[in-house]
Amino acid sequence: MKKDSKIYIAGHTGMVGSAIWRTLRELGYANLIGKVSDELDLRKQEAVADFFQREKPEIVVDAAARVGGILANTKDQYGFLMENMLIQNNLIHESHKSKVEKFIFLGSSCIYPKLAPQPLKEDYLLTGPLEPTNEGYAIAKISGVKLCEALRQQHGKYFVSLMPTNLYGPNDNFDLETSHVLPAMLRKFHEAQENGNKPVTLWGSGTPLREFMHVDDLAKAVVFSLENELPGHLYNVGTGIDISIKDLALLIQKVVGHSGEILWNREKPDGTPRKLMEVSRLRALGWEVRIALEDGIRETFEWFLETKDELQGNV
Template identity: 60%
Template sequence: MEKDAKIYIAGHRGMVGSAIHRNLQKKGYTNFLLRSSSELDLRNQQQVADLFEKEKPAYVFLAAAKVGGIHANNTYRAEFLYDNLCIQNNVTHHAYMQGVRKLLFLGSSCIYPKFAPQPLKEEYLLTGTLEPTNEPYAIAKIAGIKLCEAYRDQYGCNFISAMPTNLYGKNDNYHPENSHVLPALIRRFHEAKVTESPEVIIWGTGTPLREFLNADDMADACTFLMSNYDGKDFINIGTGTDISIADLAHLIKDIIGYNGSIRFDHSKPDGTPRKLMDVSKLNKLGWKHSIDLEQGIKDAYQDFLKDQ
């Protein structure tokens, strides 16, 4: 990407988009097209068409999405499917219509079958049934991958896709009900420490294994792919290592300095037993993560405290 080329970051205020924006700024890029959700409704086809026709960005990072944890995914099933389909359909189509040179679509590790072999290789897509609690979101993201492939096949568009593992970091969502597991635990342990609560209750058994990638590492991988990868196949982004929810909870408890106990509510769903990405393709291209999980959580907690 040329340093002065116009770059549209869809979703620049979210954790993912803001990390991409920071990464590009550090690398000397200066010409950004940015619109908040109050300025532009990406679900509205006409608004998206008008933006692309007027601004004609050269490169697009499609990081806008309706996201959340198990509770949010399972509660707002219609919105998670409808909103995400609208957003990615509109942006991808009008990127094609206005001759965008390259687009990166960001998906999620939940696209893989619930009981796929571990670690998750890219070729496991569509080889089994999905985790029911986040099926609508996963289907939307799978559609986004296939949409990029279709525009590439039919029109020759250089549209690529990347699938990050579970993300955390600066500007994360710490909503008490709709956040992902890591930020939810940061909030829960912090509040328990402040209120001197004797215990923290965590959904499920604590046995599921999850992989966590810092958003700044994810952003660096995205800018790397935009500069170094033009293939049709989507690419996993992750660390290649995982941790149990129970061990994660104890790690966060120690970092925050909470002295109470942890109780797992076995009546609540665990979700997928394990989600570990095979990141060998990305590593072979020349990129590897650099932020250690413990340090990353410490940094995320300091970011969380700024808004308290």
Template identity: 60%
Template sequence: MLKTSKIYVAGHRGMVGSAIVRQLKAQGYENIVVRRSSELDLRNQAAVAAFFEEEKPDYVVLAAAKVGGIVANNTYRAEFIHDNLAIELNVIHQSHLNGVKKLLFLGSSCIYPKFAPQPMEETHLLTGSLEPTNEPYAIAKIAGIKLCEAYRDQYGSNFISAMPTNLYGPNDNYDLKKSHVLPALIRKFHEAKINGTPSVEIWGDGSPMREFLHVDDLAEACVFLLDNYDGKDFVNVGTGVDVTIKELAETVKEVVGFEGELTFDTSKPNGTPRKLMKVDRLKDLGYEAKIGLRQGIEMVYQDFLDNMDKYIAGERVVAS
């Protein structure tokens, strides 16, 4: 990409999109186009068509999505498949119609089968049944991958896909009903510390293993892929290292400074037993994640403290 290239980042107020905007600006890209959802509803076909016709971006990063944790995924199943399919269909199709030079579609590790071999390789896609609690979201993300492949096959479009592992970082969602596990733990432990609560409850038995990637590492990887990768196959983006939920909770507890006990509610679902990415393809291209998990949790807890009022209120904190 040229430093003057017009780059549209869809979803710039979310955790991923805002990190990508920060990374692009840090690398000297200034011609960045963004729209709030109140200005452009990506589910609206006519509105997306009008936007692309007006702006004619050179590059597109599709980081916009309806996202959430186990509760949100399992509760709002229709919205998770409908909204994500609509966003992908509109943005990818208009990128084709308007001659976008390159599009990067961002998916999720939940595209893989529930009992996929570990670590999960890109070739494991569609080799087994999905995790039931987030199946609608996963199917939408698989459809996004296949859309990119189909436009490449039929029209020669340079549309690439990256599948991040579990993410955390600035601008995360701390709503306990909709958040992912790491931000939920940070908020739970912080509030327990402030309120003098004797224990914090963790969903499940603590045995599931998860991999966590700081969103700044993902953003750096995305810009790297835009500059260096033009292949049809999607690319896993992760650290290649995982921990149990119990180990994660103990680390968050230490970082926050909570001195009470952990309790595990085994009546709640564990989710997929293990989700570890094999990231050899990305490493072979020349990129590796840099931020270790404890360092990343320390960074994000400080960010939570700095922006707690806005996070609790559900507002987005987007760096300019």
């Protein structure tokens, strides 16, 4: 990949896409293309075909997807399955037709079976039933992985799928109705601290184990995958280290400066006891995580404080 390679980042304004854009810029890649949904609806095949014919990107990173929490996924399995398939199918097919040199497909750890052994290995794909609450999204992402694998096998294309663990960082979603656990905790502890260190109530028992990675580390994994020729088609991207939800809460409480009580609502579900990615496949090739969890949380909290007044519908 050359510094002037024409790189299209689909979903460049989201948390993941913006981190990839920022990282590429910092490394001197200046010929970047991004289109917001009003300019290019990735669900429409003709629009995507016209875009590729006009812009002729050499490299494509697919960070575009319809995402949501458990409630949104459960309510609209059809929408999550259909829209994500439309987005990725259009991008993958047009990249193939246009002879794109390299294509990075980004998915999620939810592609693996609900009851797969821990930590999750790439080889566990399609070995058991999925988590029912986000099955639509997961099936869409699995189909994207298999499309990239087929193009690699049949046509010798450099199409690589990266499956990240739970992500956090700048441009995350802090809406308490739709956000994931880490940004939701940051906001809850901050608001409680501002209101006289009121108690913070969290769901479940605090015992489940989860893995968290700063989005900038994922961005560097994407760049690593572009700057090197990876021998396989599917790689997990994570820290390989997990933390209990209780310890995460204590860490966030410390970063925020909240000194009140933490209450656990045990009537609410805990979810899966453990979810950890096995990341030795990518690590063996030379990539590694660089941002420690506490440092990443502190940086994310600072970003939240600087931008929370500007965020509309996200806070």
